[in-house]
Amino acid sequence: MKKMSWFNLTxxxxxxxxxxxxxxxxxxxxxxxxxxxxxxGGFSTKxxxxxxxxxxxxxxxxxxxxxxxxxxxxSTVLGTITAYVxxxxxxxxxxxxxxxxxxxxxxxPDVILGLSLLLLFKAMFNQMGMxxxxxxxxxxxxxxxxxxxxxxxxxxDQSLEEAASDLGASAFDTFINVTxxxxxxxxxxxxxxxxxxxxxxLVIASFTTGPGATTLPIEIFSEVRRGVKxxxxxxxxxxxxxxxxxxxxxxxxxxxRTLKRIADEQQAN
Amino acid sequence: xxxxxxxxxxxxxxxxxxxxxxxxVAGIALIWLNQADGSHFTGGLxxxxxVFVTAYRINRRLAVIAVPYLWLLVFFLVPFIIVxxxxxxxxxxxxxxxxxxxxxxxxxxxxxSFFGDLDFENFEFLASDPxxxxxxxxxxxIAIISTAITLLVAxxxxxxxxxxxxxxxxxxxxxxxxxFWTSFLIxxxxxxxxxGREGFLxxxxxxxxxxxxxxxxxxxxxxxxxxxVYTYLPFMILPIxxxxxxxxxxxxxxxxxxxxxRTQGFWLVTLxxxxxxxxxxxxxxxxxxxxxxxIPSLLGGSDTLMIGKILYEEFFSNRxxxxxxxxxxxxxxxxxxxxxxxxxxxxxxxxxxx
Numbered sequence: 222m223k224k225m226s227w228f229n230l231t232x233x234x235x236x237x238x239x240x241x242x243x244x245x246x247x248x249x250x251x252x253x254x255x256x257x258x259x260x261x262g263g264f265s266t267k268x269x270x271x272x273x274x275x276x277x278x279x280x281x282x283x284x285x286x287x288x289x290x291x292x293x294x295x296s297t298v299l300g301t302i303t304a305y306v307x308x309x310x311x312x313x314x315x316x317x318x319x320x321x322x323x324x325x326x327x328x329x330p331d332v333i334l335g336l337s338l339l340l341l342f343k344a345m346f347n348q349m350g351m352x353x354x355x356x357x358x359x360x361x362x363x364x365x366x367x368x369x370x371x372x373x374x375x376x377x378d379q380s381l382e383e384a385a386s387d388l389g390a391s392a393f394d395t396f397i398n399v400t401x402x403x404x405x406x407x408x409x410x411x412x413x414x415x416x417x418x419x420x421x422x423l424v425i426a427s428f429t430t431g432p433g434a435t436t437l438p439i440e441i442f443s444e445v446r447r448g449v450k451x452x453x454x455x456x457x458x459x460x461x462x463x464x465x466x467x468x469x470x471x472x473x474x475x476x477x478r479t480l481k482r483i484a485d486e487q488q489a490n
Numbered sequence: 491x492x493x494x495x496x497x498x499x500x501x502x503x504x505x506x507x508x509x510x511x512x513x514x515v516a517g518i519a520l521i522w523l524n525q526a527d528g529s530h531f532t533g534g535l536x537x538x539x540x541v542f543v544t545a546y547r548i549n550r551r552l553a554v555i556a557v558p559y560l561w562l563l564v565f566f567l568v569p570f571i572i573v574x575x576x577x578x579x580x581x582x583x584x585x586x587x588x589x590x591x592x593x594x595x596x597x598x599x600x601x602x603s604f605f606g607d608l609d610f611e612n613f614e615f616l617a618s619d620p621x622x623x624x625x626x627x628x629x630x631x632i633a634i635i636s637t638a639i640t641l642l643v644a645x646x647x648x649x650x651x652x653x654x655x656x657x658x659x660x661x662x663x664x665x666x667x668x669x670f671w672t673s674f675l676i677x678x679x680x681x682x683x684x685x686g687r688e689g690f691l692x693x694x695x696x697x698x699x700x701x702x703x704x705x706x707x708x709x710x711x712x713x714x715x716x717x718x719v720y721t722y723l724p725f726m727i728l729p730i731x732x733x734x735x736x737x738x739x740x741x742x743x744x745x746x747x748x749x750x751x752r753t754q755g756f757w758l759v760t761l762x763x764x765x766x767x768x769x770x771x772x773x774x775x776x777x778x779x780x781x782x783x784x785i786p787s788l789l790g791g792s793d794t795l796m797i798g799k800i801l802y803e804e805f806f807s808n809r810x811x812x813x814x815x816x817x818x819x820x821x822x823x824x825x826x827x828x829x830x831x832x833x834x835x836x837x838x839x840x841x842x843x844x
Contacts, residue, residue, distance in 0.1 A: 226653070233662070237647075237665055240666070240669055244677070250690075260693070299558050319562070324833050324836070328832060329825075331798075332802060333573075336805060336818050340811070341572055424802075438675050449683045460676060
């Protein structure tokens with residue numbers, strides 16, 4: 222094992238300090254008991270108490286979770302089909318347009334997507350709300366799911382699918398019994414990715430929202446526009462904690478799965 | 491598998507066609523009656539499902555392809571056509587606040603007057619008001635400079651990650667991805683508390699005695715650059731790391747055997763080979779930053795002109811749909827070139843990997 226050069230070590234340390242110190246400061250100041258938001262006034266959890274008594278944050282959190290769950294599920298189904306069509310679908314009329322449409326939302330600025338969907342929804346619905354946010358979120362989230370699932374489809378051994386169909390399985394049976402179990406980790410990652418994309422989105426949600434469908438980012442944004450708010454620090458800390466725990470659990474379990482697979486393969490040999 | 495067997499037997503007994511017919515009737519009834527909000531949508535969905543079931547019987551492959559294809563056509567392509575159309579309309583005090591609206595009931599004359607009323611007035615307005623082209627230029631400037639800074643910050647990190655030992659790499663990778671999973675809004679907001687006049691950084695510098703008076707950092711372009719570099723850093727690190735990790739070390743050894751110094755080896759071998767990652771990272775930062783809205787509105791000041799913010803305000807504060815649409819159309823035209831280049835870069839890389 223060769224040692225890391227001082228240059229690499231310094232750049233890694235500085236880089237990760239830059240990535241993490243702002244969030245650590247935010248977390249520390251959420252426990253600040255003082256009136257002034259920038260000066261430390263002793264440890265306190267009072268902002269958390271205030272947060273949990275604030276009806277509008279709880280309502281917004283509930284709306285956001287429901288939207289994210291619906292978005293993640295719908296976009297995982299559509300995104301997986303998209304990936305399958307792009308990787309295994311062969312040539313069909315308008316394939317270039319299709320693959321272009323699946324790539325474009327990945328880089329398209331949110332304001333453009335939000336504005337264009339709003340104009341469509343104004344023509345389709347009398348009133349906008351959670352349904353329109355879900356439709357908007359699904360449209361861009363399915364493209365992310367498709368990228369994640371395609372990379373898995375590209376690497377996994379296609380001869381397994383061919384063997385199944387040689388043995389008389391229908392295309393549908395092959396997909397359910399052979400393809401889906403093999404790409405399952407990517408499908409789950411895709412679901413989680415779509416879920417967080419929907420949780421995070423501010424711009425597209427604020428274009429496509431309606432009465433009674435205020436999501437958490439919209440609520441946070443309208444609160445912090447004029448300055449730092451201690452309750453928002455508390456809320457951010459909770460959100461950071463949930464994500465950190467989630468990612469740790471997911472990466473830990475996938476590491477264990479990988480280790481188990483390696484062990485199984487060794488046993489088989 | 492029991493589920494698929496049930497489906498197969500349903501297929502054999504043609505129960506699916508009966509179901510499709512029922513759904514189609516229900517969908518048409520919903521649209522016809524139009525009792526509740528969203529009944530057009532639900533009805534349309536039912537009919538679409540009925541069409542899918544029928545199409546699946548005729549051509550399975552095309553039916554499957556059609557599902558995501560139609561979704562993206564309806565929710566991605568059609569909205570852009572609507573934006574272009576409204577950008578050619580005139581603003582009006584009405585619901586919806588623009589004119590002309592397409593009246594299909596008037597038939598051919600309606601269609602003719604509809605196209606006759608469209609003009610480029612909004613684009614002429616954009617060209618005549620210096621606010622807009624200054625905003626486009628200033629967005630482009632901010633996007634180019636911040637992409638360059640992000641690249642300079644990200645490359646050493648990606649390089650260090652690629653040089654780290656095998657057992658450390660997954661952890662480092664996770665540490666880069668973790669901020670990406672946390673809310674974008676919160677990461678921008680974190681800097682409001684740091685850069686403010688009474689913020690953490692000013693208090694810290696005052697305490698150290700480096701400065702005597704607090705610096706004005708929040709609501710300046712400086713804060714915007716910090717915010718962009720911070721939030722977009724993972725997008726730059728990941729593609730560069732991906733190319734550096736795959737880099738064949740024996741090429742560097744060969745270069746050294748042939749008399750290259752390590753610095754020369756970096757410039758002549760490592761950098762050219764990591765170009766696809768650098769290009770991908772630059773596009774992933776540049777394109778979304780050009781239309782960025784959250785960062786300039788939270789960290790920027792009144793003199794920070796960015797086109798995303800202008801578009802948002804034009805739409806929500808001024809309620810001028812046609813001008814907002816025209817702003818979006820121009821932004822889109824500016825973005826078409828980098829988006830197409832990005833896609834070609836991605837395809838080239840994908841082909842090289844196979």
